[in-house]
Amino acid sequence: xxxxxxxxxxxxxxxxxxxxxxxxxxxxxxxxxxxxxxxxxxxxxxxxxxxxxxxxxxxxxxxxxxxxxxxxxxxxxxxxxxxxxxxxxxxxxxxxxxxxxxxxxxxxxxxxxxxxxxxxxxxxxxxxxxxxxxxxxxxxxxxxxxxxxxxxxxxxxxxxxxxxxxxxxxxxxxxxxx
Amino acid sequence: xxxxxxxxxxxxxxxxxxxxxxxxxxxxxxxxxxxxxxxxxxxxxxxxxxxxxxxxxxxxxxxxxxxxxxxxxxxxxxxxxxxxxxxxxxxxxxxxxxxxxxxxxxxxxxxxxxxxxxxxxxxxxxxxxxxxxxxxxxxxxxxxxxxxxxxxxxxxxxxxxxxxxxxxxxxxxxxxxxxxxxxxxxxxxxxxxxxxxxxxxxxxxxxxxxxxxxxxxxxxxxxxxxxxxxxxxxxxxxxxxxxxxxxxxxxxxxxxxxxxxxxxxxxxxxxxxxxxxxxxxxxxxxxxxxxxxxxxxxxxxxxxxxxxxxxxxxxxxxxxxxxxxxxxxxxxxxxxxxxxxxxxxxxxxxxxxxxxxxxxxxxxxxxxxxxxxxxxxxxxxxxxxxxxxxxxxxxxxxxxxxxxxxxxxxxxxxxxxxxxxxxxxxxxxxxxx
Numbered sequence: 001x002x003x004x005x006x007x008x009x010x011x012x013x014x015x016x017x018x019x020x021x022x023x024x025x026x027x028x029x030x031x032x033x034x035x036x037x038x039x040x041x042x043x044x045x046x047x048x049x050x051x052x053x054x055x056x057x058x059x060x061x062x063x064x065x066x067x068x069x070x071x072x073x074x075x076x077x078x079x080x081x082x083x084x085x086x087x088x089x090x091x092x093x094x095x096x097x098x099x100x101x102x103x104x105x106x107x108x109x110x111x112x113x114x115x116x117x118x119x120x121x122x123x124x125x126x127x128x129x130x131x132x133x134x135x136x137x138x139x140x141x142x143x144x145x146x147x148x149x150x151x152x153x154x155x156x157x158x159x160x161x162x163x164x165x166x167x168x169x170x171x172x173x174x175x176x177x178x
Numbered sequence: 179x180x181x182x183x184x185x186x187x188x189x190x191x192x193x194x195x196x197x198x199x200x201x202x203x204x205x206x207x208x209x210x211x212x213x214x215x216x217x218x219x220x221x222x223x224x225x226x227x228x229x230x231x232x233x234x235x236x237x238x239x240x241x242x243x244x245x246x247x248x249x250x251x252x253x254x255x256x257x258x259x260x261x262x263x264x265x266x267x268x269x270x271x272x273x274x275x276x277x278x279x280x281x282x283x284x285x286x287x288x289x290x291x292x293x294x295x296x297x298x299x300x301x302x303x304x305x306x307x308x309x310x311x312x313x314x315x316x317x318x319x320x321x322x323x324x325x326x327x328x329x330x331x332x333x334x335x336x337x338x339x340x341x342x343x344x345x346x347x348x349x350x351x352x353x354x355x356x357x358x359x360x361x362x363x364x365x366x367x368x369x370x371x372x373x374x375x376x377x378x379x380x381x382x383x384x385x386x387x388x389x390x391x392x393x394x395x396x397x398x399x400x401x402x403x404x405x406x407x408x409x410x411x412x413x414x415x416x417x418x419x420x421x422x423x424x425x426x427x428x429x430x431x432x433x434x435x436x437x438x439x440x441x442x443x444x445x446x447x448x449x450x451x452x453x454x455x456x457x458x459x460x461x462x463x464x465x466x467x468x469x470x471x472x473x474x475x476x477x478x479x480x481x482x483x484x485x486x487x488x489x490x491x492x493x494x495x496x497x498x499x500x501x502x503x504x505x506x507x508x509x510x511x512x513x514x515x516x517x518x519x520x521x522x523x524x525x526x527x528x529x530x531x532x533x534x535x536x537x538x539x540x541x542x543x544x545x546x547x548x549x550x551x552x553x554x555x556x557x558x559x560x561x562x563x564x565x566x567x568x569x570x571x572x573x574x575x576x577x578x579x580x581x582x583x584x585x586x587x588x589x590x591x592x593x594x595x596x597x598x599x600x601x602x603x604x605x606x607x608x609x610x611x
Contacts, residue, residue, distance in 0.1 A: 067499075070483070071476040073225035075242045092239065094229070098505040101514045102476060103559035110512065110555065 001084035001145050004122055004129060006056045010139035011048070013055030018044040020134030025123065040113035045120040046131045047107070057131065057140060059120035060107050062086050071102035076117070080124065087121040183278035184252070185209035186489055187269060188285055189259055191220030193475055194457030194482035195285030196243065201486030203251055209490065211251045212277060214269070217310050218256035221245070225475055227314040228339040231321065232346035240311065259286075262432045264450060281452050281489045284429075284440065285482065288422025288458035288473075293330060295389055302394035308339055308419045317417070324414025325349055328403055330389060331420030332359035334506060337376065339419055341509050344381045351382040351411055358385055363502070363515045364550050365525050368538050372552065375511050384411075392416070422473065424459035441469060444496035446485045454488065456481040462500060472502035472517075501566050502548070505555075514558045516540075516565055517548030528579040537579045544572035 019032060026042030027035035035042045046059040062085050068077050069086060076092035077099055079085070095115035099108050109118040122142075123129040132140045186202050188195045191213050199211050213220070221243030229235040245253040254277075260270045262282075269277045290307035304324055306317050321327070325348050329340045332354025340352045354361065358369035359376070373383050384405060391404040402412045429435050434448045434455075441463050442448050442455040457478040461469040471477070481497060488494035502517040519525065519540040527538035535553035539546045546565040551558055561578065564571065571578060 067476075067480075070479040073475050074223055074239075094226070094507075096225075096505055096507045097512050097514070097555060097558075098476065100555060101503055101505045101558045101562055104563040106557055106559045108559065112510070112512075 001062065002122065002142050003062055003145055004059060004120070004132060005141050005143040006058070007139045007141065008054060008056045010137045011050075011056045012137055012139075013048055013050055014136065015048045016134050016136055017046050017057050017131035017140060018048060020130045021046045021120075024130035040111075043109060043111050043118055045107075045109070045118055047109075057135075058105060058107055059131070060086060060122075061105055062122070063104075067102040067104065068099040068108060071098045073098055083122075083124050085122055085124055086119070087124070088117055088119055090116055093117055181268075181276040181278065182212070184212040185279075186211045186281045186283065186486075187277055187279040188213045188283045189215075189269070190285035190287050190457065190459070191215035191217070191253070191255075192224065192285060192287045192457060192478065194287075194478040194485075195283065196221060197479050197482030198283045198285060198454075198456055198486040198489075199251055201483040202489050203248060203486075205487045206490050207250075209250070212279075213245075213251065213253045214257060214259060214271065214277075215253070215255055216258045217312060219311055220253070220255065222311050224309075224311075227308065227311065228335075228342040231308075231314050231317045231339070232342040232348075233318065234342060234346065259428045262429055262434075264432055264434075264453075267452075281454070283454045283456060283482075283485050283489065284434075284448075284459060285455075285457045285485075286425060286459045288424045290331075290418045291421030291423050293389055293418065293420075295392060300398070302392065302398050302400040304400040304414055305416045306418070308335055308417050317415070321348065321415060324399075326413045327351070327415040327417060328353060328389075328411050328413040329417045329419055331418065332356070332383070332385070333362065333419065334360065334504065336417075336419035337508065338506060339417060340376065340381050341379065344376075344379050345509060350380070351384060351413070352376070353384045353387065353389060353405065355388045356385065359383060360515075363504070363518045363548075365519065365527070365538060365540075367525075367527055368536050368550050368552055371536060372508065372511065372513070375508065379509055384409075389416075422458050426459065439469070445488055445494035446481060446497065447488075447494060454485040456485045462497065464500075470500065472500060472504075474502060474504045476503070499566050501562065503562050505558075511553055512551075512555045514551040514555045514562075515548075516546065516550060516562065520547045523547050526575055526579060539575060539579065541572075541575065544570040544575075546571055546575070546578075 022042040022044040023030060023032050023035045027038055029035055046057050048055055048057045050056060066086050073096055074092045074094055076089045077086060080087055093116050097110050099117050100110050111118045132142055186209055188199045199213050202209060202211055222240040226235055226240055230240055257271045257273045260272050262269055267279055290309055296305060304320060306313050327343055327348050328351045329336050330353050332352055336352060337359055340350045344350045358366045359373050360369055376383055387406045389403045390406050392400055393402045395401050400416050402410050403416060404410050426435050426440055434440060440455050440460045442460050444462060444464055446454045446456055448455050458473055461471050463469045484497055504515045506513050520542060523540040523542045525538055526541055529536050537551050539549035545568055
């Protein structure tokens, strides 16, 4: 499953992603100039938050055991079989906000004007995601979660090498058939 | 009639039962599952019935599943379970059929409590419980000619039903026996502005009273009901939205019911580890002996999924969350319910800016045990999980009570506090003008 990952060290909190998301996914006109004049105001599905001098963009994590899926009273929230992503079927959403209450990350947003719960669907029907494309510091990146295991294995390998003082490819990971 | 054997039998096809069947089929694809339900139709969203009755929703939007999609998931619909024989590991149905099981999941749900006034007499026409789809259809057909409605029970079901019917133009009176609406989940202070909101919509709210008498016309249809205060309310339709007493009659003699309650462990097993219980029918007993059940839709789904996945494993997994969290949108005013006031909890409340915005927490030993957000629900999700995590928030509770409009709770920096400045760059050619 491909999800949007955030490099916290690269995010400068400029909120370009919020604008790009609202314009690309929320507006009729698809340009910033027309979007700001639209009513109801286009909404973003990604938010930049932070504390203590660190900022980062956060959007739906598409949790493996997603509490919002259990919470939805109308079947509007469902996991897409092909991509594994959690998405809202606007036709079925009645704006009861139960999912909002159940999202541990606070990334499902009520949109009272349209009576819809708004969340990131990773722009699954587009070639790439608006926020990722627009990030000026490349802080947002699409990663495949299945490949994270490989990244972790690589981390263990380098830790093992550092600990044992073996140089280069001398270390072998015993838990991977590689 | 004949006999049949299944790996798993699920009694009850509501949210909990269906999800139990789905999750077992997904987790153990080789197991054959049977669903038994007293209704002839299952696989619909019960929570949408008030909208459906009011005519705001077409029937196709109600359904999420139809029997027959999965050949290893059989159904027996429109039948009731008569008896359970634990030694033979079998159920008998009122159709005469005997069903053998390896594992059993009881998800038989609850039913509205009939007010005593109707128990003593023949129930007149126009009196309906708010529960299943078949009754909802009857209500929908009955309503257009009987537009004055009395709803008994100011809980979530009753108030939601009142709101949708009022929005559809019916005359609605809501009767609640406690001193305020939503008594199990809100404090009186929080319920008051909501009650005002309902009254402003045109719903008449009668609290601290109940129905003690009724009148019917020559055709046996209800025409008016009397409040305990002596006031007669004319009504052509009387809807009961109170209580949910599970129907556990068929479990008699099976040794599973304790003082009239079906009690399960946190892994959702009854005293018989091959029999599970989920949804509205049960109480969960946690370590220390406390019994509880949130009785919400999200909980029913969650419990169903867990019981289905636990059915054929050697080490069943306990339920993670049992928070009584629920949400409702009462005609534009969103309410998030974190949970009801427990014994010995204190109330910390703060009215927000403007009428109808309110936050309250029920606190115990510095932890949030319940509360409600009314009007402004931002940050509700993280707050829910802060509560579920049992964190000590005594230091920050004041901040959490401030209504927010951003995704994160009080601990996070919010863009609303930022000073924003823009420099206007003059258009080219206008310099020096």
